[in-house]
Amino acid sequence: QVGAKQPTVAANxxxxxxxxxxxxxxxxxxxxxxxxxxxxxxxxxxxxxxxxGALTQVILSGIPVVAMNARYDLTLLDREAQRYGFQPLADAIVIDPFVIDKQVDRYRSGKRTLTALCQHYDVRLDAAHSADADAVAACRVAWRQATRYPQLATMTLDELHAAQIGWAAEQAASLQEHFRQTRPDAVVEGAWPLIPRQREMTS
Structure with missing residues (x-):
């Protein structure tokens, strides 16, 4: 957990x-x-x-989950929960610096990895690729995005979450269109913040 004038709490x-x-x-x-x-x-x-359990406690406390490229991590966690017979993660407000960055600065060239975003938003990244360091850095990138782009700061968390659903779908459709110029059968998943289980089972 990061912010709210509280000590940063991280786990690995x-x-x-x-x-x-x-x-x-x-x-x-x-x-x-x-x-x-x-x-x-x-x-x-x-x-x-x-x-x-840790994420559920955070979600039920009304704290948003910040996840860089949430679609990957939250889908992976969901499938592991399913595999082991656990209840799925409760619906959460998710903030995804990757989706947000592609929306607010869509024409910027270069990579959009966490390392690249930390450099772009002037966020220190200690021990890159350590899960806890990456998580803390993603939170700080999201905060910098909100301070740099006022249109984000004026949204409620619910509004921001809903907006990201649309942005992620639009971004996927655009990338799919680009790929299909050379690969007519290319498909880019647009669901966010995770891919629904039923879609995976029927595909």
Whole structure:
């Protein structure tokens, strides 16, 4: 948790990845090898349960969830909850710096990774690709976006959440149109903040 004149509270979970292998490319980014995860990680089921519990407590307190590229992380968490038979995450107000940045500065060239956004919005990023450091940085990017673009600051949280649903859909449609210039069958998912389960099951 970040802001509200309270101390920053961050948490990390290292899991055993349920015995799976971590690709070498991913390990090179975040520094966690398959061997380290298997040796030091907690049971994945337990970690999923604890993460769901922590987020649920935040959501029920009325605090928005900030997630960079929320569609990926929240969908992944939702599917893991489903796999282990846990209740899905409660409906949350989500703030996604990735979606917001593409909306407010759509013609800016260059990458829109968290590292790139931190540089663009002058946010310090300590220990990049550490989950807790990335989460704190995403919160600070969202705050900088609200201070830089007054139209964001004047929205209620409900209005901002609803706006992002539309923005994400428009962004996906635009990217899909671009891809189809060379790949006529290209499909870009537009659902946000997560992909509904029923859509995945029927596709």
């Amino acid at each position: 979970w290292l899991t055993d990845v349920d015995g799976e292998e971590i690709p070498a490319g991913a390990a090179a980014v975040h520094g966690i090898s398959t061997e380290k995860a298997h040796a030091e990680g907690v049971d994945l089921r337990l970690a999923v349960e604890e993460i769901l």
